[in-house]
Amino acid sequence: MSEPHAPLMSMEQALERLLALAEATPIRGQESVDLADADGRVLAEPMIAGLDLPPWANSAMDGYALRLADWQGEALLVSQRILAGTAPDALQPGTCARIFTGAPIPVGADTVEMQENVSLTDDGRVHFNQPLKVAHNIRPQGQETRTGETLLAAGMRLGPIELGLAASIGLAQLPVRSRPRVAVLSTGDELVEPGRALGAGQIYNSNRYLLVAWLQRLGCEVIDGGILPDDLERTREALGALQDVDLILSTGGVSVGEADFLGIALREAGELALWKLAIKPGKPLTVGEFRGRPVIGLPGNPASTLVTFGLLARPYLLRRLGVQKVSPLGFHVPAGFSWPKPGKRREFLRARLENGRVVPYSNQSSGVLRSAAWAEGLAEVLEGHSLAEGDSLRFIPMSELLG
Numbered sequence: 001m002s003e004p005h006a007p008l009m010s011m012e013q014a015l016e017r018l019l020a021l022a023e024a025t026p027i028r029g030q031e032s033v034d035l036a037d038a039d040g041r042v043l044a045e046p047m048i049a050g051l052d053l054p055p056w057a058n059s060a061m062d063g064y065a066l067r068l069a070d071w072q073g074e075a076l077l078v079s080q081r082i083l084a085g086t087a088p089d090a091l092q093p094g095t096c097a098r099i100f101t102g103a104p105i106p107v108g109a110d111t112v113e114m115q116e117n118v119s120l121t122d123d124g125r126v127h128f129n130q131p132l133k134v135a136h137n138i139r140p141q142g143q144e145t146r147t148g149e150t151l152l153a154a155g156m157r158l159g160p161i162e163l164g165l166a167a168s169i170g171l172a173q174l175p176v177r178s179r180p181r182v183a184v185l186s187t188g189d190e191l192v193e194p195g196r197a198l199g200a201g202q203i204y205n206s207n208r209y210l211l212v213a214w215l216q217r218l219g220c221e222v223i224d225g226g227i228l229p230d231d232l233e234r235t236r237e238a239l240g241a242l243q244d245v246d247l248i249l250s251t252g253g254v255s256v257g258e259a260d261f262l263g264i265a266l267r268e269a270g271e272l273a274l275w276k277l278a279i280k281p282g283k284p285l286t287v288g289e290f291r292g293r294p295v296i297g298l299p300g301n302p303a304s305t306l307v308t309f310g311l312l313a314r315p316y317l318l319r320r321l322g323v324q325k326v327s328p329l330g331f332h333v334p335a336g337f338s339w340p341k342p343g344k345r346r347e348f349l350r351a352r353l354e355n356g357r358v359v360p361y362s363n364q365s366s367g368v369l370r371s372a373a374w375a376e377g378l379a380e381v382l383e384g385h386s387l388a389e390g391d392s393l394r395f396i397p398m399s400e401l402l403g
């Protein structure tokens, strides 16, 4: 537990600590998966090219291949047609070859002229209308990649581009890190699953769906612990039922309220610290372990859950998988609003870009998930700073956080 009046922990410090914890508990397991199943996974070993790309010189254009040194400016006979996917004969001296994009350059040819720059004579010869240059429109063997080069480092996250790249060097499977097993627990007597009727004082459990979908996008295997009532015995039971997991991720009950049964039960067999973060939304965060299993307790208000998961728990999980680049890209954009009163905590406003300026959602309450659905990103107003309209601030696109 932290002291009641301990200073707030900065965002940077919280992230640094979480990443250090992540590095101390890496998820080392790995498996080989087909490319079709590898989207979102983390590469476990460097991806090394086992061939040159292109594997042989080929034409970048539909046109005519010839040998420039043999050509005196006369119209040339077409001695062969070379389609993509065929193996050409050597070029007959004094002729040219019809050639198509991606087809191999025949031995003996050293330039390709695009078809738009030739005219055909009545007897079918090719007249070149423009001056020619050696090596023109030829993609040489190995121009993109040489055998033995590392195309992707271990720890890269695999997406459509990386999978296409793997396929281009002929790999059908890739070694990836095991999926982290993450238990998701929602705490609170007031929570009801969607699809049921709301009773007095109840609200629907939104965090569970937010986190389950997000974790799946991050390549995690989710162990869905459902709703934990505010009851110590039931909470103990639920924790006891958690099989081998790599992380226990909970929401709610972290604000040292009287109903913090999850915190009590976790502490009985573990060690937890409550961090008070200098961020808004999302001040309280529980970090620790239960029976040797890492635990992160996110605040229960949905916008707080979003911000703390996206900016802290997500980088932590990715780093446990060996990912180096875990922080979202952000860029500076002029404010379309003013912020006259500097705050003690860093604010992550749910905001949009309108005419190149950051516009925050009208209701920034941490309970309002709608603000995030409206938003295109999080706009960062630093602690201790005021802003005038037109001052620049960092904007983190939601797409950087959600994948």
Ligand code: AMP
Binding pocket: 186, 187, 188, 190, 191, 203, 204, 205, 206, 207, 208, 251, 252, 253, 254, 255, 257, 299, 300, 301, 302, 367
């Ligand atoms: P707590 O940290 O448990 O005091 O919760 C803070 C606020 O977040 C309360 O208004 C809760 O009702 C709300 N909350 C907690 N968990 C969830 C959840 N899973 N879905 C929606 N709201 C929640």
Ligand code: MG
Binding pocket: 187, 188, 189, 252, 253, 259, 300
């Ligand atoms: Mg609660």
